Amino acid sequence: MSGPTVTTQAPLRAGVVGLGWAGDQHMRGYAAAPEVELVAMAGMESDKLEELGEQYGVAGRYANLESMLADADLDVVSIATPTALHAPMTITALDHGVHVLTEKPMAENVDSARAMVAAARRNNRVLEVTFNKRRAPEVTALAQLVADGVLGTIYYAKAGWVRRQGIPGIGSWFTQRAMAGGGALMDIGIHALDMALHVMGEPVPSAVSGATYAEFGPRGRGGARGAGSHKWSAEPVGSPESFEVEDLGTAFVRMDGGATLLLEASWAQWIEEDSLYLSVYGTDGGAQLHLPAGQGQESELIVHTDVKDMPAVITPTLGPAGDHVDCVRDFVLAVRSGEWDQHGGAVGLTRAEIVDACYASARQGSEVVIG
Ligand SMILES: NC(=O)c1ccc[n+]([C@@H]2O[C@H](COP(=O)([O-])OP(=O)(O)OC[C@H]3O[C@@H](n4cnc5c(N)ncnc54)[C@H](O)[C@@H]3O)[C@@H](O)[C@H]2O)c1
Incomplete structure (x- = not known):
């Protein structure tokens, strides 16, 4: 055409x-x-x-x-x-x-x-x-503070999405490698990764050291229960043998210029409650951000800096809620x-390259260079 x-x-x-x-x-x-x-x-x-x-x-x-x-x-x-x-x-x-x-x-x-x-x-x-997820007003505000230089140069970040019991249907397409490509990293880790890269100002990844585990799904444990916005099954829908992906993935990502990111994603873990978070650390300030990941949770964004050598806390005024409507x-x-050539899928590809390197590193047991 x-x-x-x-x-x-x-x-x-x-x-x-x-x-x-x-x-x-x-x-x-x-x-x-x-x-x-x-x-x-x-x-x-x-x-x-x-x-x-x-x-x-x-x-x-x-x-x-x-x-x-x-x-x-x-x-x-x-x-x-x-x-x-x-x-x-x-x-x-x-x-x-x-x-x-x-x-x-x-x-x-x-x-x-x-x-x-x-x-x-x-x-x-x-x-x-x-x-x-990056459309949440807390993420938008933090990205703006970083872009405006309020936190100085960002040199380290931690991001993750960890669930207590949230495998989206053991035996469903989400847990089959051919259909999903991977497990928790692909499904929910990608949101944490995207938030981190977006807030850090799109640093270029250079190397990844990753590890993956499947300790819940293959035993038929960790399946999502109860009502949720997502069409998860309340009970496992397939046999544990059909669980082919990781239920926990973790990675250490190096960026050009020296910044690093610690990433974790888990569908099921021994924790008190689900958590979707991003922490960033810069030369002039840092921030902790939490988005709702479980029932009754509130969003939170706290920025720490110094004002005239005194430790100070900033709680930014936030814009309206954002979600899929903003993406569309x-x-x-x-x-x-x-300007179609500026919207050719590059953002998604960067995330795909990092996740691919996580899996490659997990398979070979050593760091993988990207690019
Ligand atoms: N951004 C988010 O927050 C978010 C949340 C949930 C899911 N997702 C993503 O959205 C995608 C779908 O997830 P879901 O939970 O809605 O899945 P789902 O299994 O609930 O729905 C999949 C739909 O795809 C249709 N479909 C499957 N094969 C088809 C085919 N060959 N032709 C036409 N239609 C076909 C099915 O009929 C079904 O309606 C996945 O990639 C998932 O990762 C994103």
Whole structure:
């Protein structure tokens, strides 16, 4: 395909493939976006197609991406299917001339992520990956403080997402290597990694030392229980033998220039309560940030610095809440901007390279150089 699909300010025609929790968030985003018409959705559950179609007033309902692309004349599409389908679906849509917003993680491995970036470049289309946790106002405020130099030069950060008991369905696609590519690091560690890199100002990773463990899932333990926003099973849905990924991953990431990041991600661990956190340490100040990861938890951002040699604490005034709606809005703005070559999937690819290096390092038992 050649030439832009969007040459006027006519409403963008949007579609979403995937009808789970993530797909619903993208539909909510398009429904809230100005000058966008959500005209199509696709997925394999006919009852959900009906339900979500009615909820969002969408007449175009399809069983798969291919029929949606052939019929719905889309400008933009969101991919919210199991992770191993992100790359083939993204490349199909880009080759069809449609801009793509895909869910995190970008792909099941770095080779697929690279193929997605190549397809965006080849077709001159936007490719963005949804990193919604960084939209929390605490993360936005901290990123701004760092960008403004308030904390000086950031030389060390710690980030993680650790759950007490939160494997998203033992035996579901989330725990199958071919579909998910990996476990806790891929699924939730990617959010912590994204928050850290975003706040640190996108340092270039140079080396990773990682380790992975599967101590809960293979024994049928650590499965998510109780109600949650996510479509997790309350009980294990598969046999423990079908648990093929890590339930804990940890990594030490070196950046060009000397800064380092300590990352941990665990679906199940012997801790009191779930935790999603980022700490950054700079030459003139540091900060601790917590986002809600369990029921009843509040967000927190505390900045420590010195004022005239006196230890001082800053609690920044925060902007409004942010989530998938903001990711969809900025994707639409990127498409509207016409500067498509600046939105070709590079952010997602960097994260995919680091996670890939974590797994490679874990396999070989020594540090892996990136690039
Ligand atoms: N950003 C976030 O906070 C967040 C949260 C949850 C999930 N996710 C990501 O979103 C993606 C989907 O996760 P989920 O929890 O919504 O999954 P899910 O299993 O609940 O839903 C997957 C959907 O994909 C559809 N699908 C599967 N194969 C298909 C095919 N061949 N053609 C058309 N549709 C197909 C299914 O019909 C289903 O509707 C994953 O990559 C996951 O990592 C992101």
